[in-house]
Amino acid sequence: MTFTSWQFGAFVAIIFGAYYLPPFRTFQVQLLVLASLLFYGYGQPALLPLLAVAVFGTYLLLVLALRNRRCWLPVGIVFNLLLLAFFKYKFLFFSPASADLTGVTPVDFLLRLPLPIGISFFVFHNISLLVDLTKRKVSPPDLKSVFLYIIFFPQLVSGPITRAEMFMPQIKPKYFFDVPFIDAGKWILTGFFFKLYVANNLNEMTSYMDFPLYETLRTQDRWLLVFLYSYQIYADFFGYSAIAIGLGLLFGYRLPVNFNLPYIAASFSEFWTRWHISLSNWLRTYLYIPLGGNRHGAWRTYLNLMIVMGLGGLWHGAGFSYLTWGLMHGLLLVAERPFLARLQSIDSSVFRAVRIGFVFVGVTMLWIFFKLPNFDHAVGYLQGMFTPSPSPNPPKLFYDLALLYSLPVMIQHLLPSRRFERALGAIEPYLYGAMAALMYLEAGPDTAFIYFQF
Structure with missing residues (x-):
């Protein structure tokens, strides 16, 4: 679903219409997370599990890094960089035209997955989240806020890359009359x-x-x-x-x-x-x-x-x-x-x-x-x-x-x-x-x- 398609226009209109309704005010974050998953999965539903692994893995490592930054922050950064490297640079070592890449079916399945749209951007968000929040030694944010920061659909595919310390404080109830x-x-x-x-x-x-x-x-x-x-x-x-x-x-x-x-x-x-x-x-x-x-x-x-x-x-x-x-x-x-x-x-x-x-x-x-x-x-x-x-x-x-x-x-x-x-x-x-x-x-x-x- 691209920004220039009529489907995207209808999608935004529906989400916007529901977002500011009083019954949804306490569920605005969840609504945006769901909308972001629908937006991302519209073209590549098979890659939604990868997105979930990236977010859940980063959240788990964030919780651990808030307890022991010296040990777990490098692990969190390496986890995300390996994720990026696997999908972006795997064909430097494997030919996509080969009928049999490694001979191991599950590994071949992963190697044949297409490059996830926006992977560079959400990996950069993950690293920003880990570094910024562990530097300030705050209490762990709730999972839905982490999801929203990483996969907020307007910036999910091509940015802008927003630092966690800038975005996270903005997660609070929104009101229709405040919209510019x-x-x-x-x-x-x-x-x-x-x-x-x-x-x-x-x-x-x-x-x-x-x-x-x-x-x-x-x-x-x-x-x-x-x-x-x-x-x-x-x-x-x-x-x-x-x-x-x-x-x-x-x-x-x-x-x-x-x-x-x-x-x-x-x-x-x-x-x-x-x-x-x-x-x-x-x-x-x-x-x-x-x-x-x-x-x-x-x-x-x-x-x-x-x-x-x-x-x-x-x-x-x-x-x-x-x-x-x-x-x-x-x-x-x-x-x-x-x-x-x-x-x-x-x-x-x-x-x-x-x-x-x-x-x-x-x-x-x-x-x-x-x-x-x-x-x-x-x-x-x-x-x-x-x-x-x-x-x-x-x-x-x-x-x-x-x-x-x-x-x-x-x-x-x-x-x-x-x-x-x-x-x-x-x-x-x-x-x-x-x-x-x-x-x-x-x-x-x-x-x-x-x-x-x-």
């Missing part, structure tokens, strides 16, 4: 607009980046499509996150903002404070700082950055392309770090614009390794951007449509925020009306959210 309908509506409408109008339409064009289709492209078209994919992946993931935030508000929960205009970042470190913010915060809190952060000298800091970004790349998938993507971002963070203070001290809008352009082009070029998980395909695409194309019959790409579908991302990033906010008051109803009309009349062919595969 206007804010929720704006988030949801904006999210659907960026997904349906921008991302889905751009996907029709960027599909030519896939192998072997990219071999038919002209050199200039390869360049165009890389930039279009940069806009697409932002619109797709920002759209999902915006919808999730809006849905959370409808049910009385505030989820963290996940994007803050990442393509106007003037450094690669600033980019990672603006892109997928909840993941960046998670990696910094639970990996970079425990590794030592920047507390042990420059070279140790550089090593920590490379480790964190390399693992962040592998988190997205078991492929050399993802590792390359992560390590290249790590290398860029390391390379700019000694000069960052000096660069930031130069007070020039022109110089800042040049830096923004450099960072945007660098981030965009690295998206090639993200779009093409097969490393050879990614390198082949990249090489074709710098050599003349021999293709006698290239596909026709409509440059005017490319600009039209990319324009919302450009406008959102390039308009000065304060000036835009002042002007927005008068035109806001017309703006949201236009967005609603465009996403209905000019929606692209339905496609899954990009981050569903992670």
Whole structure:
């Protein structure tokens, strides 16, 4: 069940209608847990037992870790990391095409289970729960609250990754008259607009980046499509996150903002404070700082950055392309770090614009390794951007449509925020009306959210 399906709309309407009824007020948490299980099991019912094992196992280890943190917290973290590693990286060692993987029927059954949707996100929630609550040495929360935090359906599949210490205090009775309908509506409408109008339409064009289709492209078209994919992946993931935030508000929960205009970042470190913010915060809190952060000298800091970004790349998938993507971002963070203070001290809008352009082009070029998980395909695409194309019959790409579908991302990033906010008051109803009309009349062919595969 995807956010863009009519079944999901009906599902949310029914749950929302029951959620605030007085008879259900004492059962709101249970209702959301049940709704989340229905949402997750709609497409993969066979994987509901796995979800139960992950939650019950984490809860049991949480109770034990609250009694003895030194002993049981590492066990809880390892349990979740092994769960993630088994499903995400098993086919590095076993071929899915093999008729007989191990010869042991129960093991073969587990190995043939598909990658559970959202496993990376609920594993990260599990680890946050274990670390945050045992650090504060609180009494064990009730099981239904743990279930809700881990599998709350708006954020279950693709985040935002919410820290336990932020979410758990919000679990309390909710009232209909406290719902910020206007804010929720704006988030949801904006999210659907960026997904349906921008991302889905751009996907029709960027599909030519896939192998072997990219071999038919002209050199200039390869360049165009890389930039279009940069806009697409932002619109797709920002759209999902915006919808999730809006849905959370409808049910009385505030989820963290996940994007803050990442393509106007003037450094690669600033980019990672603006892109997928909840993941960046998670990696910094639970990996970079425990590794030592920047507390042990420059070279140790550089090593920590490379480790964190390399693992962040592998988190997205078991492929050399993802590792390359992560390590290249790590290398860029390391390379700019000694000069960052000096660069930031130069007070020039022109110089800042040049830096923004450099960072945007660098981030965009690295998206090639993200779009093409097969490393050879990614390198082949990249090489074709710098050599003349021999293709006698290239596909026709409509440059005017490319600009039209990319324009919302450009406008959102390039308009000065304060000036835009002042002007927005008068035109806001017309703006949201236009967005609603465009996403209905000019929606692209339905496609899954990009981050569903992670």
